[in-house]
Amino acid sequence: xxxxxxxxxxxxIVILTGAGISRESGLHTFRDADGIWAKVRLEDVAxxxxxxxxxxxxxxxxxxxxxDLQDRNVQPNAAHAALARLERxxxxxxxxxxxxIDDLHERGGSRHPLHMHGELLxxxxxxxxxxxxxxxxxxxxxxxxxxxxxxxxxxHVVWFGEMPLEMERIYGALAExxxxxxxxxxxxxxxxxxxxxxxxxxxxxTVELNLEPSDGARAFAEGHYGPxxxxxxxxxxxxxxxx
Ligand code: BV8
Numbered sequence: 042x043x044x045x046x047x048x049x050x051x052x053x054i055v056i057l058t059g060a061g062i063s064r065e066s067g068l069h070t071f072r073d074a075d076g077i078w079a080k081v082r083l084e085d086v087a088x089x090x091x092x093x094x095x096x097x098x099x100x101x102x103x104x105x106x107x108x109d110l111q112d113r114n115v116q117p118n119a120a121h122a123a124l125a126r127l128e129r130x131x132x133x134x135x136x137x138x139x140x141x142i143d144d145l146h147e148r149g150g151s152r153h154p155l156h157m158h159g160e161l162l163x164x165x166x167x168x169x170x171x172x173x174x175x176x177x178x179x180x181x182x183x184x185x186x187x188x189x190x191x192x193x194x195x196x197h198v199v200w201f202g203e204m205p206l207e208m209e210r211i212y213g214a215l216a217e218x219x220x221x222x223x224x225x226x227x228x229x230x231x232x233x234x235x236x237x238x239x240x241x242x243x244x245x246x247t248v249e250l251n252l253e254p255s256d257g258a259r260a261f262a263e264g265h266y267g268p269x270x271x272x273x274x275x276x277x278x279x280x281x282x283x284x
Contacts (some may be wrong), residue, residue: 042265042275046246048283051133052219055211055245056124057236058139058146061225061252062269066145067115072227088201096181103196104178107161110143111176120224120273121149127277128152136214140226140233142198157205157233163197166190172197205232215239222276224250225269228257237261250276 060070070076085091086102109115128135128151137154139146142161146154164175164183171187175194183194199205215221221240228234237260241247249261250272258264265272 042272042279044248044265044276044279045263046220046248046280046283048219048246048280049133050131050283053133053214053217054127054131054135054220054222055214055218055236055240056127056135056137056222056224057226057233058124058137058141058224059226059233060141061227062120062273063118063141063143063145064225064252065118065120065268065270067112068110068143068145070225070227072229083201087198089203092195092200100179100181100196103161103198107176107178110161115145117145117149118270120269121145121151123274123277124224125150125152127280130281133219134214136211136218138211138214138233138236140230155207155211157199157207157211159196159198159206161196161198164194165197167193167195208232211236212239215245216243218243218245220248221245222248222250223255223261224273226251226255228255228260248276 064070071078086099092099124137137151138157139154140158142159144162162176163172164179165172166185166188168190169185169188171185173186179194182191184191185193215236218240221237223237234257237247247261249258249264251266253266265276
């Protein structure tokens with residue numbers, strides 16, 4: 042893949058991924074024609090107000106996605122593996138920030154992905170704030186394994202109107218990185234959609250890897266388009282060959 046990047050091998054890299062990187066693993070995106078928001082309104086299942094209004098509906102929405110994620114046909118793909126390879130072989134720091142709540146980056150070999158929107162396989166107690174692994178269904182009666190109180194367990198997921206996780210760490214990395222790569226995201230949801238402008242303002246080279254140009258494509262210095270399982274491994278190869 043031709044790329045006009047010339048980076049020192051110890052350059053600092055920040056990668057942002059979205060639902061598009063998991064599409065070829067069999068998980069739906071949000072805003073494509075067959076996406077999640079084409080079947081259910083985000084206002085009904087992905088806001089704190091929805092959880093107060095109809096907790097059973099919200100729990101059912103995430104229970105279904107938690108089961109789907111653990112289907113044996115859902116496996117990390119070549120794009121997840123390529124990012125794990127970059128983390129292993131690149132001499133500089135690589136911070137992988139994902140908007141995704143699936144665990145495919147971990148299962149694809151990434152060691153410490155930063156889940157800025159939380160994790161589907163974790164639950165949080167609203168009474169004691171304890172976060173636990175959760176692979177089963179949550180219900181409105183589920184009790185907290187830590188404080189024992191029933192009825193306070195929610196998905197450990199960042200809903201619309203809630204603050205994403207580890208924002209200070211993310212903005213610190215964006216201010217210092219030499220390369221910012223956005224993969225498989227439509228650039229619709231903030232503050233993640235603003236990361237490219239933040240990185241560019243601090244002098245980073247910015248690249249978009251996506252099936253097609255996203256709404257924010259013009260903000261990037263470089264773009265390569267096609268399925269993530271093709272463009273991401275090719276891009277990682279081009280970076281590592283610079284050596
Ligand atoms: C907050 C978890 C403030 C839930 C999600 C300006 C500034 C700040 C906030 C706002 C703002 N304007 C509006 C807001 C509010 C809001 C927002 O952005 N709304 C949007 C709809 C306009 N933002 C928020 O509410 C955020 N919080 O701002 O808090 C605050 C301040 C103080 C105190 C308290 C609070 C929180 C947002 C997080 C919401 N939670 N996820 C869950 O998953 O159920 S976001 C949701 O969208 C998804 O989870 C995903 O993470 C995110 C982005 O979606 P994408 O990943 O991009 O997926 P999408 O389908 O859109 O695109 C897929 C792309 O892949 C496409 O481009 C497609 O072409 C491509 N693709 C498809 N197939 C492939 C492919 N690419 C490669 N290969 C393929 N095969």
